[in-house]
Amino acid sequence: MEHYNMNLTLKVWKQKNAETGGKFETYKVSNISSEMSFLEMFDVLNEQLIREGKEPIAFDHDCREGICGMCSMYINGRPHGPWHGTTTCQLHMRAFKDGDTIVVEPWRAKAFPVVKDLIVDRSAFDRIIQAGGYISVNTGNAQDGNAIPIPKENADKAFAAAACIGCGACVAACKNSSALLFLSAKVSHLALLPQGEAEKKDRALNMIAQMDKEGFGSCTNTGACEAVCPKEIEITNIARLNREYLTAGLASDTKKH
Amino acid sequence: MLDSKIPAGKLEDKWTDYKGHCKLVNPANKRKLEVIVIGTGLAGASAAAALGEQGYQVKAFCFQDSPRRAHSIAAQGGINAAKNYQNDGDSVFRLFYDTIKGGDYRAREANVHRLAEVSVNIIDQCVAQGVPFAREYGGLLNNRSFGGVQVKRTFYAAGQTGQQLLIGAYQALERQVALGNVKMYNRHEMQDIVMIDGKARGIIARNLISGQLERFFGHAVVLASGGYGNVFYLSTNAMGSNVTAAWRAHKKGAHFANPCFTQIHPTCIPVSGDHQSKLTLMSESLRNDGRIWVPKKQNDTRKANDIPEEERDYYLERRYPAFGNLVPRDVASRAAKERCDAGYGVGTTKQAVYLDFKYNLINKYGKAEANKHGIQNPDTETLVRLGKEVVKEEYGNLFDMYEKITGENPYEVPMRIYPAVHYTMGGLWVDYDLMTSVKGMFCLGEANFSDHGANRLGASALMQGLADGYFVIPYTLGNYLADEISVKPIPTTDRAFVEAEAKVNERINRLMSIQGTQTVESFHKRLGKIMWEKCGMARNEQGLKEAIQEIRALREDFWKNVRIPGGIYEMNPELDKANRVADFLELGELMCMDALERNESCGGHFREESQTPDGEALRHDDQYMYVSAWKLNGENSWELEKEPLNYEVIKPTQRNYK
Incomplete structure (x- = not known):
């Protein structure tokens, strides 16, 4: 399969904690490899933010092999993103193309209050x-x-x-x-x-x-x-x-x- | 002097005698005793549930958002038990023997025999809990084969055995939470052990949501916090798996045993680039049906399916005809490295070998299905179609996962695989009671060192975790707590709690005040690279000495230049990570020291200076027949204590899988 790199715009929900309101922030990431997992793309973004002296984005994740159930991103209007039968951590960047804008939100439900950014209380x-x-x-x-x-x-x-x-x-x-x-x-x-x-x-x-x-x-x-x-x-x-x-x-x- | 407290008597009677004579705590007293359990994987969840059922007041802690997330959940292939349902010659003795041999004669006979004995109870318990193991058409439990073994004793649930066992233990745990016997603390991470009068009496934990430190009393502390494979940065462990609880216990006096014994698993998806955050295992069970090969020609650039049969080197079948593709993990990993180093590797990086299912898909499953359906002289296409259905049922989720990660379809082309760090046999030293060298502090599962010697056999980690939690600790903890029944709960305002909390607080403040220029991740990656290159699949004196110097320099750099964003009293995953990486930076040095000290090869520990003429691990039983238990004497200064290993039943020999 052909490998390629891409530049992306991300609109990500930022919320300090359960008490405060949140809003979307826009970020740019470049040279993202089609072989990365979706969360590895977030790793790249977070490393970039820390180096720039900004707050990284908090998200839940652990096993990164689709079995622990910890990862939980609402990607472009769909839980876990576009691939059928796939957790966020197993979604890979070959699902996207150069120039895409990706919107990422936490799970939204009254019974799952937001803890921080993309992390909710389940x-x-x-x-x-x-x-x-x-x-x-x-x-x-x-x-x-x-x-x-x-x-x-x-x-x-x-x-x-x-x-x-x-x-x-x-x-x-x-x-x-x-x-x-x-x-x-x-x-x-x-x-x-x-x-x-x-x-x-x-x-x-x-x-x-x-x-x-x-x-x-x-x-x-x-x-x-x-x-x-x-x-x-x-x-x-x-x-x-x-x-x-x-x-x-x-x-x-x-x-x- | 370390006392392993192995009971006297014949090997097969030791555990029975122990249970018959150990001290007991009566039900009324159990209700007055408080027990802290750190970690909710198979060992921790099963221990917390079993102790709760007995009536102890249990407090259980996990750093994840729910106990069900613990990394045991990712175990794929299966769990061993000496049930002999297959009538193929299995027995408690044989499971015991295979485990000792698989561990290259560096494990304790008494502990391993007990493990083999209780293995049968585990399966019964799990079935009663509703664990949906794979079954045959007659409704009875099915088995598969794993490496290093010539019987079929592995119970499984497709490629999700760990998940199903953990959910069973999790449900048992949640039942005790509902009954009020267990209090669960999610998103809490243990930071220190509180010692009072020479005994473990509580912990300091950090609430990962608020960042606040919290104090908890316990009459005893049980650590079940998993392994430390993430010291290598890239491993099959979950991102959060860490050594912190065990390491802080080590700093409070618990000996750390055999830290250099690391398992490199032969079949993982290879690294695809610098962005790689973790490696994914492809279960050992795949070696039941997959054949491993590389091209016979060096630097062969043809596609796998274009290489004809006679130009393929099935090197495991060639080198080890008796066990073939089912040699133990350490042997299979080294054989893959040998081929790749010699220039026969495949894929773009040439750091991979093929794991190919075509042969068995057609010849084993395809033909069997064709016979079943009465299809005469089926063509290859039919055989592939029929075989695929069976393979899908056995391993479907693994094949899907491979395709998601690599973009290649393993039903059509062979998987590319390469060894990766998977499990750590070393861990906190424990005696027969699973108590560390600190009184009142116990250690279970992967976090302890006790059962797997220098190499763990496949499907034995789940067995050990549940053995320790369901069937060992309920007895051995009672044996200790019987003498503690008069101890009243100590208020957490006690000076020992206040001082321990102040120390943790000071360390966190120190970390946050550095405000350097480099990310936590970048330090972790550099540490991993040193460990993998110099304390990985092959080790030598020069490399290990260099590694120690490099790790010391890196640690110094970390404490001067790490940058942690955010604040202390809020959810701060970067701070959580920094706290863990700081401990890995100390552990790494000890692992290299241990590897340097053990100038022999055994199991997963391969010292290049010590090998047989045909490249197999060469042990030196006359010099190294001991457990290396390291005691911390001061900041990064250790003393080695040796626990001799006495083999009374098994006669150690050079392992032979040929």
């Missing part, structure tokens, strides 16, 4: 998991791993749902800022396995109650979440969640513990 996701996103088994209680055969089809489906990296792109893409794709991926992952069966009703009810409490909106059914999910989590998980929720709601003996 601890609401941790609290949703705390509400029931687990199987209640203490260490040391387990029977042999092969004691319960699990049909490969179910195991594969559970795995596909469990591939969620908790980045929050689904929330950022949704015009109601719903967390339903995230939540449904967890409910599906656990409900599809026999080990998760016992708690599945409470799990769905309690996690949804927590989601509402955190200020996430309701599902729009437009599928924007699925379209931007870097791990291609399917919207059918939401249908499965709805079924779980409905049957759990009908069984009136379930209550929040």
